[in-house]
Amino acid sequence: MSPDSLPPAIDAETALAHAPPGHKDELRLWLRMLTTTTLIEGEIRRRLRRDFDTTLPRFDLLAALDRAPAGLSLGEVSRRMMVSNGNVTGLAARLVEDGLVERRARPGDRRAQLLRLTAKGRRDFARQSAAHEAWIAELLSGLSAVERGALFRLLGHAKISVRTALPEEETP
Amino acid sequence: MSPDSLPPAIDAETALAHAPPGHKDELRLWLRMLTTTTLIEGEIRRRLRRDFDTTLPRFDLLAALDRAPAGLSLGEVSRRMMVSNGNVTGLAARLVEDGLVERRARPGDRRAQLLRLTAKGRRDFARQSAAHEAWIAELLSGLSAVERGALFRLLGHAKISVRTALPEEETP
DNA sequence: GCTGGATGCTTGAAGCCTAAACTATATCCG
DNA sequence: CGGATATAGTTTAGGCTTCAAGCATCCAGC
Numbered sequence: 017m018s019p020d021s022l023p024p025a026i027d028a029e030t031a032l033a034h035a036p037p038g039h040k041d042e043l044r045l046w047l048r049m050l051t052t053t054t055l056i057e058g059e060i061r062r063r064l065r066r067d068f069d070t071t072l073p074r075f076d077l078l079a080a081l082d083r084a085p086a087g088l089s090l091g092e093v094s095r096r097m098m099v100s101n102g103n104v105t106g107l108a109a110r111l112v113e114d115g116l117v118e119r120r121a122r123p124g125d126r127r128a129q130l131l132r133l134t135a136k137g138r139r140d141f142a143r144q145s146a147a148h149e150a151w152i153a154e155l156l157s158g159l160s161a162v163e164r165g166a167l168f169r170l171l172g173h174a175k176i177s178v179r180t181a182l183p184e185e186e187t188p
Numbered sequence: 189m190s191p192d193s194l195p196p197a198i199d200a201e202t203a204l205a206h207a208p209p210g211h212k213d214e215l216r217l218w219l220r221m222l223t224t225t226t227l228i229e230g231e232i233r234r235r236l237r238r239d240f241d242t243t244l245p246r247f248d249l250l251a252a253l254d255r256a257p258a259g260l261s262l263g264e265v266s267r268r269m270m271v272s273n274g275n276v277t278g279l280a281a282r283l284v285e286d287g288l289v290e291r292r293a294r295p296g297d298r299r300a301q302l303l304r305l306t307a308k309g310r311r312d313f314a315r316q317s318a319a320h321e322a323w324i325a326e327l328l329s330g331l332s333a334v335e336r337g338a339l340f341r342l343l344g345h346a347k348i349s350v351r352t353a354l355p356e357e358e359t360p
Numbered sequence: 361g362c363t364g365g366a367t368g369c370t371t372g373a374a375g376c377c378t379a380a381a382c383t384a385t386a387t388c389c390g
Numbered sequence: 391c392g393g394a395t396a397t398a399g400t401t402t403a404g405g406c407t408t409c410a411a412g413c414a415t416c417c418a419g420c
Contacts, residue, residue, distance in 0.1 A: 040324070040325055041333075041336060041337075042321075042325040042328045042329075042336065043320075043321050043324050045339060046324045046328065049221070049225055050229070051270070052221070052347045054270055055270070055350050055351070056350055059354060061378085065378090065379085071405070073405085073406065089368075089369090090369065091367080098223070099407070099408090101368080101369065101370085102369085102371075103406070103407055105369065105370055105371085106406080106407095107405095107406080110405085126368095126414080126415060126416085127416070128367090128368055128369085128415095129368085148215075149214075149215050152212070152214050153212055154353050155350045155354075156214045156349055156350070157349065158346075158348060158350075158352055159346060159349055161213075164213060164214065165213075166342060167217060167339070167342040167343070167346065168217045170331075170339040171221055171224050174328065175220065175223065175224045177327065177330025177331055178227050178228055178231070178327045178328070179227070180330055181327045181329065181330070182227075182231060182327075233408085237409090243375070243376080244376095245375085261398075262398070263397080263399075271377070271378085272377065272379075273398080273399065273400085274378075274380095274400070274401075275376070275377055275378075277400060278375085278376080297385080297386075297397095298384080298385060299384065299385045299386070299397070299398040300385095300399085301398085301399080361420100362419100362420085363418100363419090364417100364418095364419095364420105365416105365417090366416080366417080367415080367416070368414085368415080368416095369412105369415100370411105370413080370414100372410090374409095375406105377406075377407100378405085380402090381400105382399100382401075383398100383399085383401100384397100384400100385397080385398080386397070386398095387394100387395085387396075387397090388393100388395080389392100389393095389394090389395105390393095
């Protein structure tokens with residue numbers, strides 16, 4: 017199944033393919049997961065820049081807000097995006113400046129601020145989102161529906177495995 | 189001990205779980221792949237910082253050099269790490285400054301420079317690498333060997349799918 | 361009420377990362 | 391040889407990201 021005919025990019029995982037055998041196969045699994053994800057993510061970033069002159073974090077923030085019409089606080093956004101709080105501060109500031117997002121005080125809590133998409137934000141995101149979905153489908157089109165289902169399920173197990181092994185965080 | 193960056197349980201993929209059905213399942217697959225990878229990667233970064241006061245990119249560069257005792261040019265490193273050329277310039281400079289990596293001219297080509305681990309670099313990396321491998325095994329310990337094998341194989345298909353769909357890169 | 365701890369957010373320093381422009385060297389080919 | 395093209399690496403501008411420190415606000419219990 018390896019494309020021996022075309023040895024294109026030599027990534028870390030490929031380089032390890034001929035490493036001393038008997039070594040932990042968990043490591044190999046992880047490296048393959050990482051390179052696959054990095055490959056897809058890089059392509060998505062490139063296309064977002066090329067077609068919409070935007071970035072993945074901006075897209076992700078818009079996506080989070082698009083799914084929450086009532087708005088989200090900065091903290092809620094940072095949890096959904098799995099990034100730090102301070103990160104969202106700057107990201108949101110740039111999107112507000114560009115007129116895609118608005119922030120307003122949350123009634124009853126003078127600490128929190130609600131972020132919401134503006135009309136322009138909704139419009140822009142709708143276009144980007146459609147393209148994004150098509151890109152993903154294109155990139156994964158080499159997998160059959162059965163393979164996709166199996167992969168989805170196994171990744172679910174992996175996710176649970178990681179969350180279980182993680183230092184007891186809060187589970188609301 | 190509680191920085192503002194700990195990822196709780198509600199991530200983007202989970203938030204999408206109740207999205208309108210009939211939507212592309214490729215997108216769900218991708219989001220699950222991304223959150224799983226992000227989860228593991230974030231934990232590895234945290235532990236590298238905590239236990240070795242280093243970062244994942246530094247670790248990755250050392251790993252690439254460790255697998256190539258004869259040394260690698262900056263360009264070869266950037267291809268293996270799948271990052272830009274300019275990125276490696278700064279990364280390597282910091283590692284050279286810290287005495288973990290040395291650079292020397294490549295005989296016969298005055299453009300290229302070879303990077304190699306110093307003795308200290310080899311020593312440090314050996315410790316980090318052992319810990320890293322154990323962490324990965326720990327985080328993925330919830331998967332059976334069969335599941336790991338299946339996941340590895342499916343990710344291989346996904347990788348091929350992406351590389352096939354990618355705009356004709358160089359094929360030497 | 362008041363006070364101590366939690367929560368929401370911002371700031372600053374440092375590192376990571378990319379694209380694009382640039383320099384220098386190598387190589388191909390007529 | 392000499393020019394065109396390719397390759398190796400650096401630089402720069404700008405965005406992303408984290409951690410740690412800090413400010414303001416909220417809330418629970420006294």
